[in-house]
Amino acid sequence: MTPADLSRTVLRAVRRAVDEDALRAPVPARVRVERTRPGGSGDYACAVALQLARPAALPALEVARILRERVASEPGVGRVEITGPGFLSFTLDAPAESDRAVLDAVREQGLAYGHGDALRDETLRFHHVREVRAAVTADAVRRLVIAQGARARVSCDETSDPDWARLGVTVDAHGTPPAPLTGIRPVPAGATAGELLERLGPDAARWGLLRPAGHDRAVLGPELLVQGEANPLFRVRYAHARARALTRGAALLGFTAEPAAYGDPTPYGESHAAYGEGPAAYGAGPVPRVGAARPLLDLIADHPGALLSAARHRAPDRVARQLEAVAHAFFGFHDSCPPLPAGDEKPSAAHRARLALAEAAGTVLAGGLSLLGIRAPEHL
Known part of the structure; x- marks a missing residue:
């Protein structure tokens, strides 16, 4: 279960409680869940009971109890606790099950992973001035x-x-309707669409215009074309290309990706070194299950929430930062846990599981770049 899935599950519980007349309060448009802070209980927490207590004319603890009854039996939810003044804390099913569900969702949805219907009731009109950064942002x-x-x-x-049009921009109408996009800092004088295309090409130009927050200065120098680690666009696209190359390499070796089986305690076959800890560290508590894979798995699980947040805040830069984080985590995982066997090593279940995670990362990167209007080549 992803954070977006959990949010929808809690929202359904609220609707059901209202429909059953157990709760008399307006149903919120959305429910926010957040990762539990260090030292907290469970995997995720939600303050919806505190939000609904006043309109329901009930103590927050009572609202939380009503909702807990309707969430605890949902698939993917292992345990629901009430903490503090009425917070709901959720422990999801065993990590292997949750992780596999995320990877399965990426495989099934492809480039549309993270798309949703949270804004399905909205009809939006965006207006901008005749300026290249405003046009690309809109x-x-x-x-x-x-x-x-x-x-x-x-x-x-x-x-x-x-x-x-050569930058991938479409304008539906001209004129001055009432809701302009504001807070977008123009590019320096002379940096027109034609000049940027000639100097940078469409992909680097769009990245340079969209990566900084709208109120920050756009970075449009030659560093956008450097094929090296210092260029975030190159790292993102190289991570995608590397993921695709791994799939081609696995095919030549005669194996395909397979998400880790439920209950496998070490699905990625990681060594102690991959966790960044020595063997003595394990005497004090349980052995971490997925080590270097964990940051990448978490970012992929959080991707739908990142896309929704970017849409709600009209902030494409959030997508760019999300992709940079995925690429960084991908390389960390790839270097610690190579998805392809080396030398005479035979492909194992761990290699198939690693390849499934690498392929999911590549899909997330390609889908995110597509939303920014940037190509994700399979070869660099």
Whole structure:
């Protein structure tokens, strides 16, 4: 179960409680769940009972009890506790089951993993001035909100720059409707769409315009074209290309990806070194289960929430930062736990599980780049 799945599960519990007249309160548009802070109880926590207590005219602890009864039996939820003044704390099913469910979802949904219908009831109109960064930002925002189920149109106050189309920008109408996108810092004078395309090409230009927050200065220098670790765009696209290369390499070796089996205590076959701890560290507590894979698994599980947050805040830069984090975690995992066997080593269940995780990372990277309007080549 992903955080987005858990949020929807809690929201369904609220609706059911209201429908059954166990709770008399307006159903919120969404329910926010967050990872439990260090020292807290469970995997995720939610404050929805405190939010509903006043309109329901009930103590928050009573609201939490009503909701716990309706969430505890849901698939994927192992345990629900009430903590503090009325927080709901959720412990999900065994990590192997949760992780496999995430990887299965990525495989089934492909590039649409993380898309949803949270904004399905919204019809949005975005307006921008005749300036290249505003145009590219509006286009990316439209892609994000449509991926969350909204209907969206974009207009410009003047006739579009013909070069915008080469940057992947579409404008539906011209004029001045009432809700302009604000807070977008223009590019320096002279950095038109045509000039950026000639100097950087469409992919690097879009990344340079979208990666900084809208109010920050766009970075549009030659560093965007450097094929090295210092260039975040290159790292993201190289991580995707490397993931695809692993699939091709596995095919040549005669094996395919297979998410870890439920209950496997060491699904990625990691050594103690992969955990960053020596063997003596294990005497004080349980052995970590997936070590170097954990950051990457968590980022993939959180990806739907990151996309929804970017759509709600009209912030494509959040997607770019999410992709950078996935790429960084991918390389850390790849280097600690190579998905392909070396030398005369035979492909094992651990290799198949590692390959499944690498493929999921590649899919997430390609899908996120697509929402930014940037290509994800399979070869670099």
